[in-house]
Amino acid sequence: MSRLFLSLFCSLSILGTASGLYAAEAVAYRLPDWHEQHFEDAEKAELHFQAVKKLKCEARKVADDDHLDVEYRVAKWQYIEVATDELAHQWSGWLKASGFEVLHGHGDDHEDGHNHGVEGDGHKHDHAxxxxxxxxxxxxxxxxxxxxxxxxxxxxxxxxxxxxxxxxxxxxxxxxxxxxxxxxxxxxxxxxxxxxxxxxxxxxxxxxxxxxxxxxxxx
Missing domain, CATH: 3.30.70 (Alpha-Beta Plaits)
Structure with missing residues:
Protein backbone atom coordinates (compact mmCIF):
# COMPACT_ATOMS: atom_id res chain seq x y z
CA MET A 1 0.00 0.00 0.00
CA SER A 2 1.45 3.37 -1.03
CA ARG A 3 2.45 5.97 1.54
CA LEU A 4 0.23 8.48 -0.25
CA PHE A 5 -2.86 6.31 0.18
CA LEU A 6 -2.09 5.71 3.84
CA SER A 7 -1.59 9.43 4.49
CA LEU A 8 -4.87 10.22 2.72
CA PHE A 9 -6.72 7.55 4.67
CA CYS A 10 -5.31 8.93 7.92
CA SER A 11 -6.32 12.48 7.01
CA LEU A 12 -9.85 11.25 6.34
CA SER A 13 -9.88 9.37 9.64
CA ILE A 14 -8.84 12.52 11.51
CA LEU A 15 -11.09 15.02 9.77
CA GLY A 16 -13.97 12.71 8.97
CA THR A 17 -16.44 13.43 6.17
CA ALA A 18 -18.35 16.68 6.28
CA SER A 19 -16.92 17.44 9.71
CA GLY A 20 -15.49 20.89 9.14
CA LEU A 21 -12.81 20.20 11.78
CA TYR A 22 -9.85 22.43 10.84
CA ALA A 23 -11.16 22.28 7.27
CA ALA A 24 -9.90 24.81 4.74
CA GLU A 25 -10.82 23.00 1.50
CA ALA A 26 -13.60 20.73 0.30
CA VAL A 27 -13.83 18.10 -2.42
CA ALA A 28 -17.22 16.89 -3.69
CA TYR A 29 -17.54 13.46 -5.31
CA ARG A 30 -20.02 10.91 -6.60
CA LEU A 31 -20.04 7.57 -8.43
CA PRO A 32 -23.60 6.66 -9.45
CA ASP A 33 -22.74 3.41 -11.27
CA TRP A 34 -21.03 0.42 -9.71
CA HIS A 35 -17.24 0.59 -10.10
CA GLU A 36 -14.99 -2.45 -9.77
CA GLN A 37 -11.40 -2.33 -8.49
CA HIS A 38 -9.18 -5.43 -8.67
CA PHE A 39 -6.70 -6.38 -5.93
CA GLU A 40 -4.19 -9.21 -5.75
CA ASP A 41 -3.48 -8.43 -2.09
CA ALA A 42 -6.24 -9.00 0.49
CA GLU A 43 -4.89 -6.30 2.83
CA LYS A 44 -4.94 -3.69 0.09
CA ALA A 45 -8.46 -4.75 -0.86
CA GLU A 46 -9.60 -4.36 2.75
CA LEU A 47 -8.05 -0.89 3.08
CA HIS A 48 -9.74 0.24 -0.13
CA PHE A 49 -13.03 -1.27 1.03
CA GLN A 50 -12.81 0.58 4.36
CA ALA A 51 -11.89 3.84 2.60
CA VAL A 52 -14.89 3.80 0.25
CA LYS A 53 -17.20 2.78 3.10
CA LYS A 54 -15.96 5.79 5.07
CA LEU A 55 -16.72 7.89 2.00
CA LYS A 56 -20.37 6.77 2.38
CA CYS A 57 -20.33 4.37 -0.57
CA GLU A 58 -22.27 1.17 -0.88
CA ALA A 59 -19.49 -1.39 -1.10
CA ARG A 60 -18.95 -5.12 -1.36
CA LYS A 61 -16.00 -7.49 -1.69
CA VAL A 62 -16.13 -10.29 -4.24
CA ALA A 63 -13.65 -13.17 -4.44
CA ASP A 64 -12.78 -13.93 -8.05
CA ASP A 65 -10.32 -16.77 -8.76
CA ASP A 66 -6.94 -15.63 -7.40
CA HIS A 67 -7.85 -12.01 -6.63
CA LEU A 68 -10.41 -9.85 -4.86
CA ASP A 69 -12.71 -7.24 -6.36
CA VAL A 70 -14.02 -4.27 -4.41
CA GLU A 71 -17.22 -2.93 -5.94
CA TYR A 72 -18.71 0.39 -4.83
CA ARG A 73 -20.94 3.31 -5.74
CA VAL A 74 -22.43 6.45 -4.21
CA ALA A 75 -25.39 7.88 -6.12
CA LYS A 76 -25.66 11.30 -4.44
CA TRP A 77 -22.97 13.96 -4.23
CA GLN A 78 -20.97 13.78 -1.00
CA TYR A 79 -18.03 15.83 0.22
CA ILE A 80 -14.97 15.68 2.39
CA GLU A 81 -13.28 18.62 4.07
CA VAL A 82 -9.53 18.65 4.56
CA ALA A 83 -7.03 20.96 6.18
CA THR A 84 -4.99 22.08 3.16
CA ASP A 85 -5.25 22.60 -0.58
CA GLU A 86 -2.45 20.07 -1.05
CA LEU A 87 -4.56 17.39 0.63
CA ALA A 88 -7.57 18.43 -1.44
CA HIS A 89 -5.56 17.91 -4.64
CA GLN A 90 -4.27 14.56 -3.42
CA TRP A 91 -7.78 13.43 -2.56
CA SER A 92 -9.06 14.68 -5.93
CA GLY A 93 -6.41 12.61 -7.70
CA TRP A 94 -7.12 9.49 -5.66
CA LEU A 95 -10.88 9.81 -6.14
CA LYS A 96 -10.55 10.27 -9.91
CA ALA A 97 -8.18 7.30 -10.14
CA SER A 98 -10.73 5.28 -8.16
CA GLY A 99 -13.53 6.05 -10.62
CA PHE A 100 -15.26 8.99 -8.94
CA GLU A 101 -16.50 12.21 -10.52
CA VAL A 102 -14.92 15.10 -8.59
CA LEU A 103 -15.56 18.82 -8.01
CA HIS A 104 -12.94 21.09 -6.45
CA GLY A 105 -13.15 24.81 -7.17
CA HIS A 106 -10.34 27.37 -6.89
CA GLY A 107 -10.16 31.09 -6.31
CA ASP A 108 -8.47 33.58 -8.63
CA ASP A 109 -5.38 33.98 -6.45
CA HIS A 110 -5.06 30.32 -5.58
CA GLU A 111 -1.92 29.45 -3.65
CA ASP A 112 -0.91 26.52 -5.84
CA GLY A 113 -0.43 28.90 -8.76
CA HIS A 114 -2.39 27.68 -11.81
CA ASN A 115 -2.05 29.85 -14.90
CA HIS A 116 -4.74 29.70 -17.56
CA GLY A 117 -4.84 33.42 -18.33
CA VAL A 118 -8.64 33.66 -18.60
CA GLU A 119 -9.82 37.23 -18.96
CA GLY A 120 -13.33 38.49 -18.39
CA ASP A 121 -14.78 41.84 -17.28
CA GLY A 122 -11.49 42.77 -15.67
CA HIS A 123 -10.72 39.56 -13.78
CA LYS A 124 -7.77 37.35 -14.51
CA HIS A 125 -6.67 33.97 -13.24
CA ASP A 126 -2.99 33.72 -12.46
CA HIS A 127 -2.19 30.09 -11.73
CA ALA A 128 1.25 29.44 -13.17
Missing part, protein backbone atom coordinates in the same frame (compact mmCIF):
# COMPACT_ATOMS: atom_id res chain seq x y z
CA UNK A 129 1.88 26.09 -11.49
CA UNK A 130 -0.65 23.97 -13.43
CA UNK A 131 0.26 23.43 -17.06
CA UNK A 132 -2.27 21.40 -19.04
CA UNK A 133 -1.92 20.21 -22.59
CA UNK A 134 -4.38 21.64 -25.09
CA UNK A 135 -7.65 19.73 -24.95
CA UNK A 136 -6.74 17.98 -21.71
CA UNK A 137 -9.15 19.96 -19.55
CA UNK A 138 -11.73 22.69 -19.96
CA UNK A 139 -12.25 25.40 -17.39
CA UNK A 140 -15.46 27.02 -16.19
CA UNK A 141 -15.27 30.28 -14.24
CA UNK A 142 -18.15 31.39 -12.03
CA UNK A 143 -19.35 33.69 -9.29
CA UNK A 144 -22.55 34.56 -7.40
CA UNK A 145 -22.13 37.98 -5.84
CA UNK A 146 -25.34 38.18 -3.79
CA UNK A 147 -26.80 35.64 -1.37
CA UNK A 148 -29.26 33.20 -2.91
CA UNK A 149 -31.63 31.18 -0.72
CA UNK A 150 -32.47 27.67 -1.87
CA UNK A 151 -35.41 25.91 -0.19
CA UNK A 152 -35.20 22.10 -0.21
CA UNK A 153 -37.95 19.84 1.09
CA UNK A 154 -36.09 16.55 0.73
CA UNK A 155 -33.28 15.83 3.19
CA UNK A 156 -31.13 14.00 0.64
CA UNK A 157 -31.50 16.89 -1.85
CA UNK A 158 -30.55 19.32 0.92
CA UNK A 159 -27.41 17.36 1.75
CA UNK A 160 -26.48 16.91 -1.91
CA UNK A 161 -26.85 20.63 -2.65
CA UNK A 162 -24.55 21.42 0.29
CA UNK A 163 -21.99 18.93 -1.07
CA UNK A 164 -22.09 20.58 -4.50
CA UNK A 165 -21.69 24.09 -3.12
CA UNK A 166 -18.84 22.91 -0.88
CA UNK A 167 -17.15 21.39 -3.92
CA UNK A 168 -17.48 24.65 -5.85
CA UNK A 169 -15.99 26.50 -2.88
CA UNK A 170 -19.00 28.71 -2.12
CA UNK A 171 -19.94 30.36 1.17
CA UNK A 172 -22.90 28.69 2.89
CA UNK A 173 -25.41 29.41 5.64
CA UNK A 174 -27.63 26.44 6.48
CA UNK A 175 -30.83 26.09 8.49
CA UNK A 176 -33.28 23.22 8.95
CA UNK A 177 -36.82 23.66 10.25
CA UNK A 178 -40.24 22.02 10.03
CA UNK A 179 -39.01 19.08 7.99
CA UNK A 180 -37.16 21.03 5.31
CA UNK A 181 -33.92 22.92 4.83
CA UNK A 182 -32.85 26.33 3.57
CA UNK A 183 -29.39 27.00 2.18
CA UNK A 184 -28.08 30.51 1.60
CA UNK A 185 -25.21 30.49 -0.85
CA UNK A 186 -22.91 33.02 -2.46
CA UNK A 187 -19.59 33.06 -4.25
CA UNK A 188 -18.61 36.75 -4.25
CA UNK A 189 -15.28 36.46 -6.07
CA UNK A 190 -14.50 34.69 -9.32
CA UNK A 191 -13.64 31.02 -8.93
CA UNK A 192 -12.80 28.37 -11.50
CA UNK A 193 -13.04 24.64 -11.86
CA UNK A 194 -11.56 22.21 -14.41
CA UNK A 195 -13.48 19.45 -16.19
CA UNK A 196 -12.14 16.50 -18.21
CA UNK A 197 -14.07 17.24 -21.43
CA UNK A 198 -16.06 19.86 -23.31
CA UNK A 199 -19.27 17.86 -22.79
CA UNK A 200 -18.87 17.76 -19.01
CA UNK A 201 -17.86 21.44 -18.83
CA UNK A 202 -20.85 22.45 -20.94
CA UNK A 203 -23.25 20.50 -18.72
CA UNK A 204 -21.92 22.17 -15.55
CA UNK A 205 -21.95 25.57 -17.25
CA UNK A 206 -25.67 25.04 -17.84
CA UNK A 207 -26.24 23.92 -14.24
CA UNK A 208 -24.45 26.95 -12.80
CA UNK A 209 -26.30 29.34 -15.11
CA UNK A 210 -29.63 27.76 -14.13
CA UNK A 211 -28.71 28.38 -10.49
CA UNK A 212 -28.09 32.12 -11.10
CA UNK A 213 -24.29 32.08 -11.26
CA UNK A 214 -22.41 34.33 -13.67
CA UNK A 215 -20.46 31.88 -15.81
CA UNK A 216 -17.61 31.97 -18.31
CA UNK A 217 -16.43 28.89 -20.16
CA UNK A 218 -13.02 28.92 -21.82
CA UNK A 219 -12.88 26.58 -24.83
Missing amino acids: GHDHAEGEVEEVTYRLTTWKTVHLENKSDYQEFIALMKGFGCELQMTQHEGHGDVKVRCPTWRHIEFPSHKVAEAWEGWLTKNNFEVEHSH
Whole structure:
Protein backbone atom coordinates (compact mmCIF):
# COMPACT_ATOMS: atom_id res chain seq x y z
CA MET A 1 0.00 0.00 0.00
CA SER A 2 1.45 3.37 -1.03
CA ARG A 3 2.45 5.97 1.54
CA LEU A 4 0.23 8.48 -0.25
CA PHE A 5 -2.86 6.31 0.18
CA LEU A 6 -2.09 5.71 3.84
CA SER A 7 -1.59 9.43 4.49
CA LEU A 8 -4.87 10.22 2.72
CA PHE A 9 -6.72 7.55 4.67
CA CYS A 10 -5.31 8.93 7.92
CA SER A 11 -6.32 12.48 7.01
CA LEU A 12 -9.85 11.25 6.34
CA SER A 13 -9.88 9.37 9.64
CA ILE A 14 -8.84 12.52 11.51
CA LEU A 15 -11.09 15.02 9.77
CA GLY A 16 -13.97 12.71 8.97
CA THR A 17 -16.44 13.43 6.17
CA ALA A 18 -18.35 16.68 6.28
CA SER A 19 -16.92 17.44 9.71
CA GLY A 20 -15.49 20.89 9.14
CA LEU A 21 -12.81 20.20 11.78
CA TYR A 22 -9.85 22.43 10.84
CA ALA A 23 -11.16 22.28 7.27
CA ALA A 24 -9.90 24.81 4.74
CA GLU A 25 -10.82 23.00 1.50
CA ALA A 26 -13.60 20.73 0.30
CA VAL A 27 -13.83 18.10 -2.42
CA ALA A 28 -17.22 16.89 -3.69
CA TYR A 29 -17.54 13.46 -5.31
CA ARG A 30 -20.02 10.91 -6.60
CA LEU A 31 -20.04 7.57 -8.43
CA PRO A 32 -23.60 6.66 -9.45
CA ASP A 33 -22.74 3.41 -11.27
CA TRP A 34 -21.03 0.42 -9.71
CA HIS A 35 -17.24 0.59 -10.10
CA GLU A 36 -14.99 -2.45 -9.77
CA GLN A 37 -11.40 -2.33 -8.49
CA HIS A 38 -9.18 -5.43 -8.67
CA PHE A 39 -6.70 -6.38 -5.93
CA GLU A 40 -4.19 -9.21 -5.75
CA ASP A 41 -3.48 -8.43 -2.09
CA ALA A 42 -6.24 -9.00 0.49
CA GLU A 43 -4.89 -6.30 2.83
CA LYS A 44 -4.94 -3.69 0.09
CA ALA A 45 -8.46 -4.75 -0.86
CA GLU A 46 -9.60 -4.36 2.75
CA LEU A 47 -8.05 -0.89 3.08
CA HIS A 48 -9.74 0.24 -0.13
CA PHE A 49 -13.03 -1.27 1.03
CA GLN A 50 -12.81 0.58 4.36
CA ALA A 51 -11.89 3.84 2.60
CA VAL A 52 -14.89 3.80 0.25
CA LYS A 53 -17.20 2.78 3.10
CA LYS A 54 -15.96 5.79 5.07
CA LEU A 55 -16.72 7.89 2.00
CA LYS A 56 -20.37 6.77 2.38
CA CYS A 57 -20.33 4.37 -0.57
CA GLU A 58 -22.27 1.17 -0.88
CA ALA A 59 -19.49 -1.39 -1.10
CA ARG A 60 -18.95 -5.12 -1.36
CA LYS A 61 -16.00 -7.49 -1.69
CA VAL A 62 -16.13 -10.29 -4.24
CA ALA A 63 -13.65 -13.17 -4.44
CA ASP A 64 -12.78 -13.93 -8.05
CA ASP A 65 -10.32 -16.77 -8.76
CA ASP A 66 -6.94 -15.63 -7.40
CA HIS A 67 -7.85 -12.01 -6.63
CA LEU A 68 -10.41 -9.85 -4.86
CA ASP A 69 -12.71 -7.24 -6.36
CA VAL A 70 -14.02 -4.27 -4.41
CA GLU A 71 -17.22 -2.93 -5.94
CA TYR A 72 -18.71 0.39 -4.83
CA ARG A 73 -20.94 3.31 -5.74
CA VAL A 74 -22.43 6.45 -4.21
CA ALA A 75 -25.39 7.88 -6.12
CA LYS A 76 -25.66 11.30 -4.44
CA TRP A 77 -22.97 13.96 -4.23
CA GLN A 78 -20.97 13.78 -1.00
CA TYR A 79 -18.03 15.83 0.22
CA ILE A 80 -14.97 15.68 2.39
CA GLU A 81 -13.28 18.62 4.07
CA VAL A 82 -9.53 18.65 4.56
CA ALA A 83 -7.03 20.96 6.18
CA THR A 84 -4.99 22.08 3.16
CA ASP A 85 -5.25 22.60 -0.58
CA GLU A 86 -2.45 20.07 -1.05
CA LEU A 87 -4.56 17.39 0.63
CA ALA A 88 -7.57 18.43 -1.44
CA HIS A 89 -5.56 17.91 -4.64
CA GLN A 90 -4.27 14.56 -3.42
CA TRP A 91 -7.78 13.43 -2.56
CA SER A 92 -9.06 14.68 -5.93
CA GLY A 93 -6.41 12.61 -7.70
CA TRP A 94 -7.12 9.49 -5.66
CA LEU A 95 -10.88 9.81 -6.14
CA LYS A 96 -10.55 10.27 -9.91
CA ALA A 97 -8.18 7.30 -10.14
CA SER A 98 -10.73 5.28 -8.16
CA GLY A 99 -13.53 6.05 -10.62
CA PHE A 100 -15.26 8.99 -8.94
CA GLU A 101 -16.50 12.21 -10.52
CA VAL A 102 -14.92 15.10 -8.59
CA LEU A 103 -15.56 18.82 -8.01
CA HIS A 104 -12.94 21.09 -6.45
CA GLY A 105 -13.15 24.81 -7.17
CA HIS A 106 -10.34 27.37 -6.89
CA GLY A 107 -10.16 31.09 -6.31
CA ASP A 108 -8.47 33.58 -8.63
CA ASP A 109 -5.38 33.98 -6.45
CA HIS A 110 -5.06 30.32 -5.58
CA GLU A 111 -1.92 29.45 -3.65
CA ASP A 112 -0.91 26.52 -5.84
CA GLY A 113 -0.43 28.90 -8.76
CA HIS A 114 -2.39 27.68 -11.81
CA ASN A 115 -2.05 29.85 -14.90
CA HIS A 116 -4.74 29.70 -17.56
CA GLY A 117 -4.84 33.42 -18.33
CA VAL A 118 -8.64 33.66 -18.60
CA GLU A 119 -9.82 37.23 -18.96
CA GLY A 120 -13.33 38.49 -18.39
CA ASP A 121 -14.78 41.84 -17.28
CA GLY A 122 -11.49 42.77 -15.67
CA HIS A 123 -10.72 39.56 -13.78
CA LYS A 124 -7.77 37.35 -14.51
CA HIS A 125 -6.67 33.97 -13.24
CA ASP A 126 -2.99 33.72 -12.46
CA HIS A 127 -2.19 30.09 -11.73
CA ALA A 128 1.25 29.44 -13.17
CA GLY A 129 1.88 26.09 -11.49
CA HIS A 130 -0.65 23.97 -13.43
CA ASP A 131 0.26 23.43 -17.06
CA HIS A 132 -2.27 21.40 -19.04
CA ALA A 133 -1.92 20.21 -22.59
CA GLU A 134 -4.38 21.64 -25.09
CA GLY A 135 -7.65 19.73 -24.95
CA GLU A 136 -6.74 17.98 -21.71
CA VAL A 137 -9.15 19.96 -19.55
CA GLU A 138 -11.73 22.69 -19.96
CA GLU A 139 -12.25 25.40 -17.39
CA VAL A 140 -15.46 27.02 -16.19
CA THR A 141 -15.27 30.28 -14.24
CA TYR A 142 -18.15 31.39 -12.03
CA ARG A 143 -19.35 33.69 -9.29
CA LEU A 144 -22.55 34.56 -7.40
CA THR A 145 -22.13 37.98 -5.84
CA THR A 146 -25.34 38.18 -3.79
CA TRP A 147 -26.80 35.64 -1.37
CA LYS A 148 -29.26 33.20 -2.91
CA THR A 149 -31.63 31.18 -0.72
CA VAL A 150 -32.47 27.67 -1.87
CA HIS A 151 -35.41 25.91 -0.19
CA LEU A 152 -35.20 22.10 -0.21
CA GLU A 153 -37.95 19.84 1.09
CA ASN A 154 -36.09 16.55 0.73
CA LYS A 155 -33.28 15.83 3.19
CA SER A 156 -31.13 14.00 0.64
CA ASP A 157 -31.50 16.89 -1.85
CA TYR A 158 -30.55 19.32 0.92
CA GLN A 159 -27.41 17.36 1.75
CA GLU A 160 -26.48 16.91 -1.91
CA PHE A 161 -26.85 20.63 -2.65
CA ILE A 162 -24.55 21.42 0.29
CA ALA A 163 -21.99 18.93 -1.07
CA LEU A 164 -22.09 20.58 -4.50
CA MET A 165 -21.69 24.09 -3.12
CA LYS A 166 -18.84 22.91 -0.88
CA GLY A 167 -17.15 21.39 -3.92
CA PHE A 168 -17.48 24.65 -5.85
CA GLY A 169 -15.99 26.50 -2.88
CA CYS A 170 -19.00 28.71 -2.12
CA GLU A 171 -19.94 30.36 1.17
CA LEU A 172 -22.90 28.69 2.89
CA GLN A 173 -25.41 29.41 5.64
CA MET A 174 -27.63 26.44 6.48
CA THR A 175 -30.83 26.09 8.49
CA GLN A 176 -33.28 23.22 8.95
CA HIS A 177 -36.82 23.66 10.25
CA GLU A 178 -40.24 22.02 10.03
CA GLY A 179 -39.01 19.08 7.99
CA HIS A 180 -37.16 21.03 5.31
CA GLY A 181 -33.92 22.92 4.83
CA ASP A 182 -32.85 26.33 3.57
CA VAL A 183 -29.39 27.00 2.18
CA LYS A 184 -28.08 30.51 1.60
CA VAL A 185 -25.21 30.49 -0.85
CA ARG A 186 -22.91 33.02 -2.46
CA CYS A 187 -19.59 33.06 -4.25
CA PRO A 188 -18.61 36.75 -4.25
CA THR A 189 -15.28 36.46 -6.07
CA TRP A 190 -14.50 34.69 -9.32
CA ARG A 191 -13.64 31.02 -8.93
CA HIS A 192 -12.80 28.37 -11.50
CA ILE A 193 -13.04 24.64 -11.86
CA GLU A 194 -11.56 22.21 -14.41
CA PHE A 195 -13.48 19.45 -16.19
CA PRO A 196 -12.14 16.50 -18.21
CA SER A 197 -14.07 17.24 -21.43
CA HIS A 198 -16.06 19.86 -23.31
CA LYS A 199 -19.27 17.86 -22.79
CA VAL A 200 -18.87 17.76 -19.01
CA ALA A 201 -17.86 21.44 -18.83
CA GLU A 202 -20.85 22.45 -20.94
CA ALA A 203 -23.25 20.50 -18.72
CA TRP A 204 -21.92 22.17 -15.55
CA GLU A 205 -21.95 25.57 -17.25
CA GLY A 206 -25.67 25.04 -17.84
CA TRP A 207 -26.24 23.92 -14.24
CA LEU A 208 -24.45 26.95 -12.80
CA THR A 209 -26.30 29.34 -15.11
CA LYS A 210 -29.63 27.76 -14.13
CA ASN A 211 -28.71 28.38 -10.49
CA ASN A 212 -28.09 32.12 -11.10
CA PHE A 213 -24.29 32.08 -11.26
CA GLU A 214 -22.41 34.33 -13.67
CA VAL A 215 -20.46 31.88 -15.81
CA GLU A 216 -17.61 31.97 -18.31
CA HIS A 217 -16.43 28.89 -20.16
CA SER A 218 -13.02 28.92 -21.82
CA HIS A 219 -12.88 26.58 -24.83
